[in-house]
Amino acid sequence: MITFILRKIGYGFLVLWGVVSLVFFLFNLAPGDPVRNLVGENASEEVIANMRRKLDLDLSVGRRYALYLNDLSPLAIHSNVVESRIYFNPDEYSGFRVGFGGEGKSIYLKTPYLKRSFLTDKSVSSILAEVLPGTVVLAVMSIGLALIAGLLLGIIAALKKDGFYDRMILFVSALGMAGPSFFVAILVAWLGAVVWREQINVTYGAIFICLATLAAAVLFQKMKKGYVWLMPLLVVVLFFLSVFPMRVEAFVLPGTGLNMTGSLYSVDVWKGEFLDLRNLILPVITLMIRPLSVIVQLTRSSLLDVMQQDYIRTARAKGLSEWEVIFHHALRNALNPVITAVSGWFASLLAGAIFVEFVFGWKGLGQQMFTAIENQDMPVVMGGVIVISAAFVLINILVDLLYAWIDPRVRLS
Numbered sequence: 001m002i003t004f005i006l007r008k009i010g011y012g013f014l015v016l017w018g019v020v021s022l023v024f025f026l027f028n029l030a031p032g033d034p035v036r037n038l039v040g041e042n043a044s045e046e047v048i049a050n051m052r053r054k055l056d057l058d059l060s061v062g063r064r065y066a067l068y069l070n071d072l073s074p075l076a077i078h079s080n081v082v083e084s085r086i087y088f089n090p091d092e093y094s095g096f097r098v099g100f101g102g103e104g105k106s107i108y109l110k111t112p113y114l115k116r117s118f119l120t121d122k123s124v125s126s127i128l129a130e131v132l133p134g135t136v137v138l139a140v141m142s143i144g145l146a147l148i149a150g151l152l153l154g155i156i157a158a159l160k161k162d163g164f165y166d167r168m169i170l171f172v173s174a175l176g177m178a179g180p181s182f183f184v185a186i187l188v189a190w191l192g193a194v195v196w197r198e199q200i201n202v203t204y205g206a207i208f209i210c211l212a213t214l215a216a217a218v219l220f221q222k223m224k225k226g227y228v229w230l231m232p233l234l235v236v237v238l239f240f241l242s243v244f245p246m247r248v249e250a251f252v253l254p255g256t257g258l259n260m261t262g263s264l265y266s267v268d269v270w271k272g273e274f275l276d277l278r279n280l281i282l283p284v285i286t287l288m289i290r291p292l293s294v295i296v297q298l299t300r301s302s303l304l305d306v307m308q309q310d311y312i313r314t315a316r317a318k319g320l321s322e323w324e325v326i327f328h329h330a331l332r333n334a335l336n337p338v339i340t341a342v343s344g345w346f347a348s349l350l351a352g353a354i355f356v357e358f359v360f361g362w363k364g365l366g367q368q369m370f371t372a373i374e375n376q377d378m379p380v381v382m383g384g385v386i387v388i389s390a391a392f393v394l395i396n397i398l399v400d401l402l403y404a405w406i407d408p409r410v411r412l413s
Contacts, residue, residue, distance in 0.1 A: 008400060012393035019389040020382075024068055027378045028061055034118050034376045055118065056085065071113040072386070080104050092123075114383035119375055124383035127368065132387065134264045135357075135364035139349035141280060142287035147342055150292045154299025155326065161304065169296060176293030181286070185359040188286045193260035200253045258282055261361030283360045291345040298341055302334035309333075336403060343399040347392045 035051050052058045056067060070076045070086060078088035081104055088097075088108055095110025114124035157169040179187075262279030306312065307330055315325045354366035365384060372380035 005397070005401070008397045012397060015393055016386070016389055020069070020072065020386060021065075023382050023385045024065055025061070027381060028064060032376060034378060037376055038118055059085075068115075071115065074109060074112065076108055076110060077101050077105050078108050080106060112386075114386070115379035117372075117380050118377045124379050127380055128365070128383055128387055131363055131365050131368045134362060135350060135366065137264055137280070138283055138287060138356075138362070138364065139346055141284045142349060143291055143342060143346045145284065146288040146292040146295055146345075147338075149288075150295025151299055151331075151338070153292075154296045155303060155331070157296065157300040158303040158307070159326075166300075170300075173293035173296040176289045177297075179289065181290070182355040182359070184289055185283075185286045185356045188282050189260045189359055192256055192282045192285070193258045196253075196256050197258065198255040200255070202253055256281075263361065263363040279360075279362075283356050283362055286356050286360075287349060291342070294341050294345070295338055298337045299334065302337050303330060306330045306334045339399055339402055343395050347388075347395050350388060350391045 035048055035055065035057060039047055039051055049058070056064055059067070067085060070078075075098075077086065078093070079086045081087060086105075088095075088106070093108070093110050093113055095108045097106045098109045099107040101107050114128075116123050117127060120127070153169050153173075157166045160166045258278060258281060260282075262276060264275065264279065265273050266276035266279065267273050303326075312325060312330055315329050316322075320328075350365070354370055356362065357364045357367040358370075365387075369381060369384045371377075372384065
């Protein structure tokens with residue numbers, strides 16, 4: 001197991017090195033001069049030269065690449081000379097010396113240094129530390145709720161295969177997969193923060209329309225099995241629709257009181273900055289719809305396949321209850337594709353749901369990355385990509401370990 005983990009970590013570092021190299025050359029060889037954007041077109045040549053030296057843009061691409069890798073590496077060589085490009089500045093680096101490298105250089109063990117922003121001159125680490133918690137909270141809440149609800153609905157759909165509940169769950173999950181993220185975000189924001197922000201008066205007409213729709217769906221399902229005698233039930237529902245006034249108020253639903261925009265922390269004139277968990281509700285609902293739909297369909301299909309295996313029939317022949325058969329034997333062996341989907345979705349959500357963050361005004365990694373790309377702030381963009389890549393690598397390693405824990409066949413192989 002230790003060899004397996006070390007091998008996965010080694011592969012992870014190779015992937016990170018490839019991503020860092022690709023992103024570095026992609027942004028450093030792109031057309032455009034970020035210095036001109038910073039100092040303006042009327043700046044003197046002396047100011048431009050000083051700024052280029054400060055940002056290491058006066059060096060060749062190869063030397064800049066070597067310096068960037070040296071800054072990122074936990075074990076790096078730094079000079080003891082203040083004027084050197086690789087001087088170990090305590091204000092920039094966090095670490096300590098572990099050996100001498102000769103010629104006024106030393107070997108340091110330190111945290112990776114992601115440079116400073118071109119625009120604000122703040123360290124990239126501090127910029128990402130401000131926005132990353134908001135995205136992590138959104139991703140964890142969304143994927144956690146989607147996993148719980150998706151597993152339950154998928155199990156119900158598998159147990160009620162080809163029945164009414166199965167068809168309804170599959171229909172709703174297909175709608176969830178078909179909705180584009182930007183459209184779903186706008187729809188949820190409009191319904192939750194505009195239409196339903198204040199209380200809603202529910203009429204008898206609305207109630208009976210919902211009941212008639214449900215009754216029609218049930219009757220359509222039952223009539224295919226020969227239950228034609230249930231047709232009078234639909235007639236009764238239609239009769240009530242014609243008798244009861246459509247606009248008479250039945251009851252009042254309280255409003256959500258939610259805002260269309262907001263972040264994890266809100267600012268109040270009297271309280272100052274405070275944790276505002278209400279702002280999580282609408283973005284979490286938006287982000288969980290698509291992974292929920294995927295988890296439902298994967299759980300259903302995988303569980304149906306597992307339930308046909310010989311060991312399930314053996315477990316039932318032993319007299320085990322259906323609960324034990326499903327949750328102790330079938331579900332555990334059906335979780336592999338679900339875990340793969342959840343890990344991919346979680347990593348994607350960490351990458352930043354840009355549309356959702358823009359619609360809800362959420363302060364997160366996706367919005368920060370978009371702003372940095374728009375302003376050619378290369379250190380912030382590269383730092384964000386490195387953090388996202390590290391999250392992907394770490395999640396993949398954890399998923400491989402989880403496979404081995406859930407499925408004995410993976411441990412044996």
